[in-house]
Amino acid sequence: MTLPGQTQPRLTDGAFQSHYIPNTPADQADMLSILGLTCLDDLFLDIPEGYRNPPLNLPGPLSELEIQQELAALASRNRPLGSGPSFLGAGSYHHFIPSIVKALVTRGEFLTAYTPYQPEASQGTLQVIFEFQTMVCNLFGMEVANAGMYDGATSLAEAALMACRVTKRDKVALADTLSPTYRQVIQTYCQGQDIQTVTVSATSPDVDETTACLVVQYPNHFGYIEDLAAHAAAAHDRQALFVVSADPTAMGMFQAPGSYGADIVTGEGQPLGIPPSFGGPYVGLFATKQQYVRQMPSRLAGRTVDRLGNPGYVLTLQTREQHIRRERATSNICTNEALYALAATVYLAALGKQGLRQVAELCYHKAHYAASRIAQLPGYSLPIDGTFFQEFVVQCPIAPAEVNRRLLERNILGGLAVSEAVPNAMVLCVTEMCSRQDIDALVDALGEIG
Amino acid sequence: MPAGPARDTSRLLMDRSEAGRVGAVLPACDVPAQPLPDASLLRDGLDLPEVSEPEVVQYFTALSQLNFSIDTNFYPLGSCTMKYNPKVNDEMAFLPGMANIHPLQSAQLSQGALDLLYRLQGFLGESTGLDGVSLATLAGAHGELAGMLMIRAYHLARGDTGRRKVAIPDSAHGTNPASAAMAGFQVVDIPSDKDGSIDLEALRSVAGPDLAGAMITLPSTLGLFNPNIVEVCQAVHEAGGLVYGDGANMNALLGRAKLGDLGFDVAHLNLHKTFSTPHGGGGPGAGPVCAGPALRDYLPSPVVAQADGEFTYTLSEPPSSIGRMSGFHGNFGVLVRAYTYIRTLGAEGIKAISGNAVLNANYLMEALKDTYYLPYDRRCMHEAVFSADWQKARGVSGLEIAKRLLDYGFHAPTMYFPLIVHEALMIEPTESETRQTLDSFIQALKQIDAEITDDPEMVRLAPHSTPAARLDEALAARQPDLRWKPKP
Amino acid sequence: MSPDDRKYTQEHEWVKLEDANSQQALVGITDFAQEQLGDIVYFELPEPGANVEQLGKMGEVESVKSVSDLFSPVSGEVVEVNAALADNPEVANNDPFGDGWLVRLAISDPAELESLMTAADYESYISGLS
Numbered sequence A: 001m002t003l004p005g006q007t008q009p010r011l012t013d014g015a016f017q018s019h020y021i022p023n024t025p026a027d028q029a030d031m032l033s034i035l036g037l038t039c040l041d042d043l044f045l046d047i048p049e050g051y052r053n054p055p056l057n058l059p060g061p062l063s064e065l066e067i068q069q070e071l072a073a074l075a076s077r078n079r080p081l082g083s084g085p086s087f088l089g090a091g092s093y094h095h096f097i098p099s100i101v102k103a104l105v106t107r108g109e110f111l112t113a114y115t116p117y118q119p120e121a122s123q124g125t126l127q128v129i130f131e132f133q134t135m136v137c138n139l140f141g142m143e144v145a146n147a148g149m150y151d152g153a154t155s156l157a158e159a160a161l162m163a164c165r166v167t168k169r170d171k172v173a174l175a176d177t178l179s180p181t182y183r184q185v186i187q188t189y190c191q192g193q194d195i196q197t198v199t200v201s202a203t204s205p206d207v208d209e210t211t212a213c214l215v216v217q218y219p220n221h222f223g224y225i226e227d228l229a230a231h232a233a234a235a236h237d238r239q240a241l242f243v244v245s246a247d248p249t250a251m252g253m254f255q256a257p258g259s260y261g262a263d264i265v266t267g268e269g270q271p272l273g274i275p276p277s278f279g280g281p282y283v284g285l286f287a288t289k290q291q292y293v294r295q296m297p298s299r300l301a302g303r304t305v306d307r308l309g310n311p312g313y314v315l316t317l318q319t320r321e322q323h324i325r326r327e328r329a330t331s332n333i334c335t336n337e338a339l340y341a342l343a344a345t346v347y348l349a350a351l352g353k354q355g356l357r358q359v360a361e362l363c364y365h366k367a368h369y370a371a372s373r374i375a376q377l378p379g380y381s382l383p384i385d386g387t388f389f390q391e392f393v394v395q396c397p398i399a400p401a402e403v404n405r406r407l408l409e410r411n412i413l414g415g416l417a418v419s420e421a422v423p424n425a426m427v428l429c430v431t432e433m434c435s436r437q438d439i440d441a442l443v444d445a446l447g448e449i450g
Numbered sequence B: 001m002p003a004g005p006a007r008d009t010s011r012l013l014m015d016r017s018e019a020g021r022v023g024a025v026l027p028a029c030d031v032p033a034q035p036l037p038d039a040s041l042l043r044d045g046l047d048l049p050e051v052s053e054p055e056v057v058q059y060f061t062a063l064s065q066l067n068f069s070i071d072t073n074f075y076p077l078g079s080c081t082m083k084y085n086p087k088v089n090d091e092m093a094f095l096p097g098m099a100n101i102h103p104l105q106s107a108q109l110s111q112g113a114l115d116l117l118y119r120l121q122g123f124l125g126e127s128t129g130l131d132g133v134s135l136a137t138l139a140g141a142h143g144e145l146a147g148m149l150m151i152r153a154y155h156l157a158r159g160d161t162g163r164r165k166v167a168i169p170d171s172a173h174g175t176n177p178a179s180a181a182m183a184g185f186q187v188v189d190i191p192s193d194k195d196g197s198i199d200l201e202a203l204r205s206v207a208g209p210d211l212a213g214a215m216i217t218l219p220s221t222l223g224l225f226n227p228n229i230v231e232v233c234q235a236v237h238e239a240g241g242l243v244y245g246d247g248a249n250m251n252a253l254l255g256r257a258k259l260g261d262l263g264f265d266v267a268h269l270n271l272h273k274t275f276s277t278p279h280g281g282g283g284p285g286a287g288p289v290c291a292g293p294a295l296r297d298y299l300p301s302p303v304v305a306q307a308d309g310e311f312t313y314t315l316s317e318p319p320s321s322i323g324r325m326s327g328f329h330g331n332f333g334v335l336v337r338a339y340t341y342i343r344t345l346g347a348e349g350i351k352a353i354s355g356n357a358v359l360n361a362n363y364l365m366e367a368l369k370d371t372y373y374l375p376y377d378r379r380c381m382h383e384a385v386f387s388a389d390w391q392k393a394r395g396v397s398g399l400e401i402a403k404r405l406l407d408y409g410f411h412a413p414t415m416y417f418p419l420i421v422h423e424a425l426m427i428e429p430t431e432s433e434t435r436q437t438l439d440s441f442i443q444a445l446k447q448i449d450a451e452i453t454d455d456p457e458m459v460r461l462a463p464h465s466t467p468a469a470r471l472d473e474a475l476a477a478r479q480p481d482l483r484w485k486p487k488p
Numbered sequence C: 001m002s003p004d005d006r007k008y009t010q011e012h013e014w015v016k017l018e019d020a021n022s023q024q025a026l027v028g029i030t031d032f033a034q035e036q037l038g039d040i041v042y043f044e045l046p047e048p049g050a051n052v053e054q055l056g057k058m059g060e061v062e063s064v065k066s067v068s069d070l071f072s073p074v075s076g077e078v079v080e081v082n083a084a085l086a087d088n089p090e091v092a093n094n095d096p097f098g099d100g101w102l103v104r105l106a107i108s109d110p111a112e113l114e115s116l117m118t119a120a121d122y123e124s125y126i127s128g129l130s
Helices: A025-034 A040-044 A064-075 A099-105 A123-140 A152-167 A180-191 A228-236 A290-295 A322-328 A338-375 A400-409 A436-449 B053-064 B087-093 B111-128 B140-157 B175-182 B200-206 B229-238 B332-368 B389-393 B398-407 B435-454 B456-460 B473-478 C031-037 C110-115 C119-129
Strands: A171-175 A196-200 A213-218 A241-246 A264-268 A284-288 A301-305 A311-315 A391-395 A425-429 B132-134 B165-169 B186-190 B211-217 B242-247 B266-269 B289-291 B303-306 B313-316 B384-387 B424-427 C013-017 C024-029 C040-044 C057-063 C066-071 C076-081 C103-107
Touching (some): A025 A040, A040 B332, A099 B053, A123 A284, A123 A311, A123 B053, A152 A171, A152 A213, A152 A264, A152 A284, A152 A290, A180 A196, A180 B140, A228 A241, A284 A290, A322 B175, A322 C066, A338 A391, A338 A425, B087 B332, B111 B132, B111 B266, B111 B332, B132 B303, B140 B211, B140 B242, B175 B186, B175 B211, B186 B200, B200 B229, B229 B242, B332 B424, B332 B435, B389 B398, B398 B424, B398 B435, B473 C040, C013 C103
Parallel strands (some): A171 A213, A213 A241, A241 A264, B165 B186, B165 B211, B211 B242, B242 B266
Antiparallel strands (some): A264 A284, A301 A311, A391 A425, B266 B289, B303 B313, C013 C024, C040 C057, C057 C066
């Protein structure tokens, strides 16, 4: 690989001096002499000789100015959302993010802190986690929530594993309306423990006495609201757990899964103030019932008192976790996505009770406006009959890939092709970021393409 | 100094909520109102706070000030590599062309991102000597799980179904046995020898036809390079097993040795340790998996490939992939930061990182070894593991010493880990602290030792100057209070 | 000091027959065990009706930062679990030989008691550990 880079050392005496390393050559020489050594290489003599100091073929160092130019050039080869109307969702959503989210999450005191294992030195992070747990519980209508998982997909996979631990069963039933990506991640997670995954019909899910849980997405992969009451009954009739992966934005409008009796509710936290960022970092949401708290993966913050009787926060029920229970831990998760749990907490604090509802309603009305207009276009139809939130399926007169290509010629980012489920169909997503003008442009373009 | 109610952190968001306050204003709906679904599908209430924007900023800023962080405090936290997090890295990740791209937009619209990821795969492959790289795993433990599933898939693909055991040294991070168990393996503990290295004889005694592999941290969690590492890898290979490398301690080895050369088959890297991406109070991290010839084909999906030898890039699935580990293509924002870091440093800078990290650790070790017991008195790598046994004999524990350090403005070292060192205090200074900071830290630890003689009770009750005093963790665990609830 | 009205295991559990003719016995952890564990925060104990085997795992005890297995000193059926421990596990710290008992067993083979340590044996055993 050939990349530009300085090859000449920047100090006149020939030693490389990085601006990230305070030790000067004089410091190094002095410290080495205290150790009875003459050069840095002497510190590495434990490495067997034939393996020490291998060639390292990396490009030379760059100044900050050059690095900014290089990254700007790379960034210019990507099309950011916002450079034109976008109707792509499918697990990563373009939502408005108040400026205060970035301002607060980039504060060094949050950004550069470690995991709050020393509670006396981490009350800020711990209290944020406690706020986050409260908000996740309230969004989903559940009793306990953890400090967050990696993302929505892994959160759901861990829920499936947890259901197997709780029920001591080893089969998980996945609704056929679940995101194929989520299904794949669950399968990856389940392979090690020989847990069987089966796909069941979302309209009449087959749950039997060996099923640990029924897993349903809400809204589902296609954007539609499932009959959670019926699913809960199907699972509970067989003493299986009912696991729901829910979109947190939809919780501004639609009933919480907890109100239908869900046992574990997970979700992708990205819509809550986190940029799409090509797929990460996001944060997984994870909530359950109090009775299962000891089977939960990941960290939990709890309120307690300090030696002087003042309230304070600590990580608690840590015996579930890998650093204590090791091979018998509820999960191997250690580093999670704390900073983005903070982002979600700030976002939900700013939007609050009214704001989240408004966002949800804007998405709902705009999506339904778009759907009703597209349904009137010759050659297009809405093949799925049901209540949807911000995504819906459109059947196109030609292949979705071709529709998307032609939309892009008009600087419109189209939807996700789902032709494997419905011929020539795509899922379009309309959030509050799409203006009426954007939607009308999409409808006009589809009309011309069709 | 009284902060006033808005900046007083003792009231939670729900306590300060006032009906009618809003913290964000959204645009009016510019499309005709659409029919709503059946009311039974809609929720009545939503318990979120109602606070104004200034209150949100004041509250969270006040909370941030209750934290220690690298930007505000020296953080000698062993095995966590709390080095300086360059600000340019964050800025590059926030470029609209990076932060605002959709993971499912076509490759054609994401060539810059894919090019960056492709280059980063190359950098990490070159740094480890394991040239198959997947960036899709989101943290160190996530990479471990992927690596162990790859080892499992490798044996199964060869019809070798009896390999159920994984050997793990007793000094390992808890994530190692937890990841091995999640991948379906049975964990076998391997003791350390008197020098802190892996006991080769003990390893050989379990290296049979049921051994799937070993998980090894290099340098070990004792901060020591195992001089017998090549023999260790050979012993596992001779038994038909594969060797997993926990890259948590790679800050010691950057440019100094390659895991692939030493005999490792697969390893993860912690970009949030070695490659300077911020820890964020517990994440996000990124734990790319690097694999050599035996396991390359089993890497998690996706990886970035060059299309048709041209300068265009696509996402692809390795031929025998264990499958997807995460929703999309990895923690891209973290990967951009790590890429920026490596490009900033270049090969020389990378070697200067490990050189100075190891120098600083040895400097601390030398200065403190007459005051604190050093169970393995030999050249350390990037961290030094002391024992507070001498202080414990005088009535003060390692935990209490660590808490007292907070009063001096230093974060506590890692305590009671690794498990094989009694009263362990594990100190990792990293390369990004000044010698003056190291000297003042040395002074603090010596002074605390003197305080144990002069006023042991004061040390035992530490910390005294932090936002909270010692917290009752037993109460928290006995009566879990895990969310805000309305007052009855 | 460990009371001499009961027998002890190397895993620091005790078992005490409720009266000379009784087939029922109380099981608990020793003062040495609670001291080593520190603040006990949670017990996971078998359900009433469960059968346990001598020196088989019967549950777990958690402190803030540790988890330890509990082993039954003798075989038998669990007839009662100490309900006080669910909300106040610290009772086992405060009174390990009394109110902090864990389970009541209907023991299946009184002869098994013979294989366990006496109080004196146990005291000398733990003095060798520290």
